[in-house]
Amino acid sequence: MTIDEREICRYLRLQGRAPGAALEERIKAMREAALKAIRPARVWRRFDDPFVAGGADSKTLKRHLAECHAAYLVCTTIGAEFDTLQRRTAATSPADAFVLQAIGAAAIEEWTDETEREIRRELKEGETLVSRYSPGYGDWPLEAQRRLFELLDAPRKVGVSLTDSLLMVPSKSVSAIIGVKTEVSQ
């Protein structure tokens, strides 16, 4: 798995500035440690009903999926061991921990993008995807997570669970719906 350094810097909120030698060294060391702990997993499933996970009464989701005739539900994660590494690092060095969480954020984003590319490959002729949309965006309530997780059997398939407050654990995980629409040919 590759993790783009520019993305890491973006999550470090460096606002386009170079990290400098000392920080670069830390990024390098932390990225090495992270790569050993990351165990990516993913699950997706196609549904003919774009509102299979609910949301038909969400204005923003309805707008987002307006032209869609089907949808993929997807859940990705970089695994529980990364969280353990994160906790261990936080116990001794908040700076390293901060760098590490930026690396984790870049990694899960990269992994989810790569998963989306994989999904594109199984689209039917003339179909295309709209952008990812997750429970909690706009007025689509976070509670939709429960249905989405049931439909994907996410705890069993990829080891991602929901907490009582509907957070995902492991923490570097993404759940989303990706609508399928017909490509408009020019």
Place this chain on the structure above:
Amino acid sequence: MTNGIFGKGRLVFLDGGMGTQLQERGLKPGETPELWNLSRPDDIRAVHSAYLAAGADIVYANTFGANAAKYHADAPLADVVSAGVALAREAVHAAGGKRFVALDVGPTGRLLKPAGDFEFDAAYDAFAEEVRLGAEAGADLVVIETMGDAYELKAAVLAAKENSSLPVLATVALGEDGKLLTGADVECVAAILEGLHVDALGLNCGFGPDKMLPFVKRLAAATSLPIAVKPNAGLPKVEGGKTIFTVGPDEFAADVIELVKAGASIVGGCCGTTPAHVRKVVESLGEWVTGNGERGMGERGNSSFTHSRTVVCSGSRVVEISTDDTIIIGERINPTGKKKLKAALSEGDVAYVLREAVSQAEAGAHVLDVNVGVPGLDEPTLLDSTIQAVQSVTALPLQIDTSDPKALERALRHYNGKALVNSVNGKEESMSAVLPLVAKYGGAVVALTLDENGIPPTAEGRLAIAKRILARGAEYGLKPSDFVVDVLCLAVSADANSANVILEALRRVRDELGCCTCLGVSNISFGLPARPLLNASFYAMALGAGLSAGIVNPLSADMMTAYRAYRALIGKDRTCGEWIDSFKDWTGDSRQPLAASRQSSGDGRPSDTDSPDSLSAAIRHGLKADAAAAARQELAQGVAPIDIIDAEIVPALEIVGRGFESGSVFLPQLLMAAEAAGAAFDVVRAALPQRDGASVRGPIVVATVKGDIHDIGKNICRALLENYGFKVIDLGRDVPPERIVETARREKARLIGLSALMTTTVCFMEETVKLVHENLPDCKVTVGGAVLTADYAAKIGADHYSKDAMGLVRYAETMFPAKMV
């Protein structure tokens, strides 16, 4: 074994996939399969009957997800479980013969603490209810399957053992790398399950039988219990939106034969397998075993890993203690004689304890001793919470160190893995309290060679007590390999013969009892000067006498040198790789820090040239090792400690802080500068005359609120506050409001900092603020976190909003206007 289901030398056939069979019959994604026990009983019975007709000896009732944590459908759970067991029973009756019904117990679908937010006890309760319902409904055995977390597995097994007398088969689902989701490998699973006395164990789901082979081989080497396998029909593939499994019955059966040759004796199928798969397995194995004359294996020797060896583990790492090598047990989490740790434990400062844990692990410890015995504190509660906290940051197995049986039981129960228990001794009272607990929960136990008459002065006398403890252990089913004998280290200043007796006893325990040994090495030098030097020499002698586990300070360079030298010299450090790694930069001072950690080697150099060696520059550039070195140099040059702090450390930190506020320095650099300042500060503080209590402002209590597990922001605040000279009590994450109030009251804190990252957890922040204001009118609350704004903070009643960590520092400065030292 209670009813001979898994008799030795006998093959047992399990059924195949249930979920995939129900999907064929129309089960929709997201639908609750267990509801079919009530709405489609004929279908369920038909699936069981098909597997029985194919030759299965055991069918799994359709109860995989029937635990209260996972099951949320309308029909009562009790009805679903009893109908599930009854349907399987009906199919078994109809099929005739000696067949069995298993209650199928799958995971809760929740991630347990510390990885997630679900309590061990809550998982236990959910499993316990399902087991009671299943046993009442007449199941013949309990099957726990598809577990992906060793900790949840332990909860399920305990629930099965404590709520029924049925035999228990437990199987786990490995990932393709051969590990559970939370990191346990098969050796770890075997150690935990043998310790908990299941009747059979094994693997299910995950992948096909071909990929299972290497792991079954490892499992066969790690356990003497019967091994079960229930592989999928290969890896699932998605075609046209449907999940399909590609391995047919013939190929499946051929691969399963290899698993049986490798040691499996209980075989079936999981996802994607059908009655045709099971039939083929039964047919081909029937044929294969005729070659052996009977329906059994006989190929598996009694090559038990855990039976003849002393093995402890965490939820993800196994450590073997042996008579022909040695390991290090880190001694530092023990408040005896440690003022700072005592204070941290009393105040609930978890972060301090965690730093001790991680630094010992990084220094090379293999097991960490955890002792929280401080007079006046509630030891059972504190030991329990400390062990859970330590396990959240390290994979090292722990040595649970307490003399309170209540504290021991609670800690053993909640411990993730198979623990080392410290300790039992030859007193009747101790043996009858401790040994049954070790037998019940699994573990190895340190046997102290003392009894009602004290510590015998001779090796002979100590050996006799060890023998007595071992014999008593046998009454509870404990083997000699479940013990690690501590022959007790007495000060050589009090008894000139002390070391000789210890060394003789070490040798004789190993040679005459075949038992592993441990020793708290540093007691030898009590009352003498230059203790570390004497300790290291004695440690080397003890290692030579066969010490299996030294309870030592892994942060001591002298001790680690003795350890590494010993292993290099007796050929355990092959090619002397570890020795070379540790000393490749050796300059001649034998007491320089060993195995340079990444902080001291990987910081890089300053990018610009403003006197790069100066302390101020090192701090500003975030160079931790350089900052500490510069501080040491200034002290050596005779600069007064207080001047170093006032003229260098504080101003440098101030420059970086202002840079952050004006946008020219970013958060990572601010944190690195704070760490560098902290490193320099530690050096200087060590040179200051002891002035405990005078050097701090605060205390400030910080916490991530209940329901929220994101603590990065809170950790950043803690780090900055500490480096600005504030005393911080960090309560961690997911902290209930009551605990925050209680701590602030006890520690007389005037400021509390709360963090929350999610909109869904801000409600708990509001609740906490309210509770603080009701109970502690003089205490201010500042809040921060991604979703908060100043308006929002005001709305939930907070006294202050910290837009970032510096904001919190500035606010704290207004509340505690004082100097850094």
